[in-house]
Amino acid sequence: MIKIKNLEASIDDKTILKGIDLEISAGEVHVIMGRNGSGKSTLANVIAGNEAYEVDGGSIAMNNTDITEMSIENRALEGIFLCFQYPVAIPGVGMAYFLRSALNAHRKHQGKDEMDALEFLNNAKAILSELGLDDSFLKRSINDGFSGGEKKKSEILQLLTINPKLAVLDETDSGLDVDALRTVAKGVNKFKNENNSVLIITHYQRLLNYIKPDVVHLMIDGKIVESGDMSLVEKVEKDGYSWLEK
Amino acid sequence: MVDKNQQVIDKTLEQEYKYGFTTDVDQTKFEPGLDEEVIAKLSKIKNEPEWLLEWRLKAFKNWKKMSEPTWAKIDYEPIDYQALSYYAAPKQKKNDSLDDVDPEILETYNKLGISLDEQKRLEGVAVDAVFDSVSIATTFKDELAKHGVIFCSFSEAVQDHPELIKKYLGSVIPATDNYFAALNSAVFSDGSFVYIPKGVRCPMELSTYFRINATNTGQFERTLIIADEGSYVSYLEGCTAPMRDENQLHAACVELVAHKDATIKYSTIQNWFSGDKDGKGGIYNFVTKRGNCLGDNSKISWTQVETGSAITWKYPSVIMQGDNSVGEFYSVAVTKNKQQADTGTKMIHIGKNTKSTIITKGISAGEGQNTYRGGVKILKNAENAQNFSQCDSILIGDKCGAHTFPYIDVKNPSAKMEHEATTSSIGEDQLFYCNQRGIKLDDAVSMIVNGFCKEVFEELPMEFAVEAKQLIEVTLENSVG
Numbered sequence: 001m002i003k004i005k006n007l008e009a010s011i012d013d014k015t016i017l018k019g020i021d022l023e024i025s026a027g028e029v030h031v032i033m034g035r036n037g038s039g040k041s042t043l044a045n046v047i048a049g050n051e052a053y054e055v056d057g058g059s060i061a062m063n064n065t066d067i068t069e070m071s072i073e074n075r076a077l078e079g080i081f082l083c084f085q086y087p088v089a090i091p092g093v094g095m096a097y098f099l100r101s102a103l104n105a106h107r108k109h110q111g112k113d114e115m116d117a118l119e120f121l122n123n124a125k126a127i128l129s130e131l132g133l134d135d136s137f138l139k140r141s142i143n144d145g146f147s148g149g150e151k152k153k154s155e156i157l158q159l160l161t162i163n164p165k166l167a168v169l170d171e172t173d174s175g176l177d178v179d180a181l182r183t184v185a186k187g188v189n190k191f192k193n194e195n196n197s198v199l200i201i202t203h204y205q206r207l208l209n210y211i212k213p214d215v216v217h218l219m220i221d222g223k224i225v226e227s228g229d230m231s232l233v234e235k236v237e238k239d240g241y242s243w244l245e246k
Numbered sequence: 247m248v249d250k251n252q253q254v255i256d257k258t259l260e261q262e263y264k265y266g267f268t269t270d271v272d273q274t275k276f277e278p279g280l281d282e283e284v285i286a287k288l289s290k291i292k293n294e295p296e297w298l299l300e301w302r303l304k305a306f307k308n309w310k311k312m313s314e315p316t317w318a319k320i321d322y323e324p325i326d327y328q329a330l331s332y333y334a335a336p337k338q339k340k341n342d343s344l345d346d347v348d349p350e351i352l353e354t355y356n357k358l359g360i361s362l363d364e365q366k367r368l369e370g371v372a373v374d375a376v377f378d379s380v381s382i383a384t385t386f387k388d389e390l391a392k393h394g395v396i397f398c399s400f401s402e403a404v405q406d407h408p409e410l411i412k413k414y415l416g417s418v419i420p421a422t423d424n425y426f427a428a429l430n431s432a433v434f435s436d437g438s439f440v441y442i443p444k445g446v447r448c449p450m451e452l453s454t455y456f457r458i459n460a461t462n463t464g465q466f467e468r469t470l471i472i473a474d475e476g477s478y479v480s481y482l483e484g485c486t487a488p489m490r491d492e493n494q495l496h497a498a499c500v501e502l503v504a505h506k507d508a509t510i511k512y513s514t515i516q517n518w519f520s521g522d523k524d525g526k527g528g529i530y531n532f533v534t535k536r537g538n539c540l541g542d543n544s545k546i547s548w549t550q551v552e553t554g555s556a557i558t559w560k561y562p563s564v565i566m567q568g569d570n571s572v573g574e575f576y577s578v579a580v581t582k583n584k585q586q587a588d589t590g591t592k593m594i595h596i597g598k599n600t601k602s603t604i605i606t607k608g609i610s611a612g613e614g615q616n617t618y619r620g621g622v623k624i625l626k627n628a629e630n631a632q633n634f635s636q637c638d639s640i641l642i643g644d645k646c647g648a649h650t651f652p653y654i655d656v657k658n659p660s661a662k663m664e665h666e667a668t669t670s671s672i673g674e675d676q677l678f679y680c681n682q683r684g685i686k687l688d689d690a691v692s693m694i695v696n697g698f699c700k701e702v703f704e705e706l707p708m709e710f711a712v713e714a715k716q717l718i719e720v721t722l723e724n725s726v727g
Contacts, residue, residue: 048682052674072681082682088675092697101693102683109684141697142679158683 001026001197002047002080002166007058009046016042018222019058024166027194029211032201033233034219035241040201041085043219044170047199048082049075062166077109079165083155083172089143095154096138099124103161127160130190131183149180156187167191168199173207185210205237220244265517269354273378275334275463280327282306285432288333292401292435295408298415305421305431312425318588319617319649320557322530325495332433334378334463354457372397374438374454376467381436386450395479396441397452400468403439410441414472418501418538418565426497426532426559430466434499437467442477442508451707453482458518458529464495471501473508475541480511482710493521493556497532506541506568511549513706515714518554523612525584528556535562539571539597547574548591549705551714553721556585561619563592566600566628573602576702578714580721581614581646590620590651595631595661602632607699608639610646611722621653624661632662639669640698642691642722692719 002024009017016039024030034040046053047060049072059068062078070078090098104114115123125135131153143151152172159167169188173181188211192198200207208230216233218226218241225244226232235243276284285306289299314325336348354377372386374397381399390397396407404411421431438454458465473479496518502510512535521528531554537546548562558581564573575591593602608616616639624631639648648669656663672694680690696703696715703711 048678050678052678072678073684073686076682076684084679084682088673088679090676090679090694090697092700093693098680098683098685098693101685101689102680105684105686105689162683 001028001063002199003061004047005059005061007043007046007060008056009042009053010056011042011053015056016053016222017046020222020224022217022224024197024199024215026165026197028214029192029198029200030215030217031208031213031233032199032217032219032224033203033236036203038219039222040219041170042222044082044085044168044199044201047075047168048072048080073105076164077106081159081162081164081167083152083159083167083169085170085172085174087143087146087151087155089141089146091141091144093142094138095140095142096121096124098142099138099158099161102158106162106164124157124161127157131157131187133157148175149177152176152180152184153187156184159191160187163191164196166197166199168201170201171203172200173202173204181207182210205233208233218244265519267354269350271348271350272337273334274337276331278329278331280306280330280332280433284332288433288435291333292404294404297412298404301416301421302432305428306433308422309425309428309432312428314425318559318619319615319651320559320586320588322493322557322586325493325530327429330495331463332466333435335435336377372450372452374399374452376436376438376454376456378458378463378465381438384438390448390450390452393446393449394443395446395448396439398439400434400437400439400470403470407439407441410472411439411470414470414501414503415468416501418503418536419499419534424534427499427534430468430497430499430534433464434466434468437469437498438471439469440471440479440481442471442473442479444474445476446474447477448479451480451482453484455484458494458496464497466496467498469498469500470503471510471512472503473505473510473544475505476507477505478509480707481513482707483512483514484517493528493530494519495530495532496555498534500533500535500562502535502537502546504537504539504541504544504546504571507543508541509545509547510537511547511707512537512562513710514548514550514552515710515717516550516552516554516558517717519556520554520585521556521583523583525556528585529554530557531555531559532557533560535560536565536592537563537573538565539568539573539600541571542568542597543570544568545572545574547572547576547705549574549576549702550578550589551702551706551717552577552579552587552589553717555587558585558587558589560589561591563594564602565594565596566602566631567596568600569597570599570601571597572600574705575602575604575606575620576705577606578609578699578702578718579606579616579618580609580611580718581616582611582721584613586615586617588617588619590618592621593623593633595622595624595628595633598627598629598631600628600631602634604633604635604637605701606637607702608637608648609642609695609698609718609722610639610648611642613645615647615649617649617651619651619653621655622663624656624658624663626657628658628661630660630662631658633664635663635665635667637665637667638698639667640695641669641671691722695722 007020518529
């Protein structure tokens, strides 16, 4: 699905990623854990093509297509979806309008007909009810005045509507109460199948109680220093990260 | 990102103005120059009564003593008023039948998307078409007459309803009000006149479409709308002009009078030629618009979408004389390339329990400069007056500017005032968010800007709201922002 080779990236001349290698195959769920400032969110942003970051070396390929230089929207259309840590508000732009525009941009790219308003609405309503959100959610402006939980649920609603190939969850679990966390996890589990992949970036084990990862990576100072299974998560919960620094 | 945005902005600047064509039409045009003789000649062509000529000449005398205002945040070469022609009109006389209108002119309006043929016209909108200095045609006059509504060109009104003109002309904007209003009072050539009788809700939207075609000619139109007791009217105004290298002057006056319990809703989409990317050409738009809520419980609401003109200088205002009267001003002003806009409103509270609302959205791109200038005045006897002002600006790129100058003058302690102002750059994070969902930069920009303007667009009549949205999209295409 995605193959990252020796990726180096910086922001404002400060090097953050110092050679990341990561490969996620279809059907897999990977987790990246690490301290604040280790470069986890930078990695998520660089995968999505955020132009605030400079790629200094290495490459990113999606299904054997090199996307390192690709524009943000073309990466999105190639199947990369970022669940934002801090989704930005866009006042005056309705959720329904935004979501349908996004969906139809993807459908167009895939050579499919645009989805009409009615079909879209029925589709969206079904997802909303699963997420425990009211239909009126679609009438609100994007993330405008949303609570923390609503913002994250809105990201999941978008994930399920667009149905990308790779979902990158950038600390989607932080700041959520248990109920919201369960809802988000339920959404992600509904999304994942053998043809797509999930990359979860998190500080905590709690989301992983609901979503079972196949591979766990630990990141320190811009590098992946350890990869393994769920047992790594337990070790981090117990011992922190200092054992990795030698 | 900034570099990329700049590239896209640069691309926009090369974009063609859709309405920039010229019409080849046989015309009568005055030689350039302005003096008493020119005014007398104009008045004679219009077959005006003596009192009106005197009114004009008095305004002219005053104008000569006045000097061009310099307080606005706009910068332009001095206008040579003697180099302008003060009258240009297609040779064919105005006639009741469209068959007599020069086909070239009909074609012009067709190209602009304004059909003067009543059959083809969208139902519910009557049009007065003003071409350079004269009104070409007014549609649905008979239909409106059935309801007692008078909708005609200003020139016709002078002939057919002199008593109304004499009573109301200059009653809201005195001939000596300001430099450009005085000039307009001296040389205005045509415009629209509306009278809605007592208790009548005007059965359709009324609109005037202004087109400047002739070169080196100033357009000075005068619009007068009177809503008698308990009546309602919604009026729309649209404007375009050809692309020309030299600047053209447009100095209009619009006077609105709302009697007891009457409501006037006035909407403008101003899309005059804005000049090219180097700031060459474009319309100088110096306009005085004011409404008087004369009677109790009356309401005047201005909504404007200003995307064109090299210079925009206009402050549609409301005097709330009647008790419980309401004044509103909703504005979207876009400046790009080297456009400059200094626009806003004045809300003058005289009556008790009067209430005003000001919502403005300024959008600056390229090297555009956008200024909000607004005054709220609460006079001594205006018990329990209320004002709410919200002035938001959005910047696209790093060469443009947004400025806000609110003036507040409260003489009555019971007044309630609220003022909010924000300025933000179109967020890279908002663009990133949209792009990440597969939405292209252009689409993202127009989506964000349209969202920003939503509160104002909601005030426009449906048909106009769609046009306004499209206009913003076209104006900002490739401009990130």
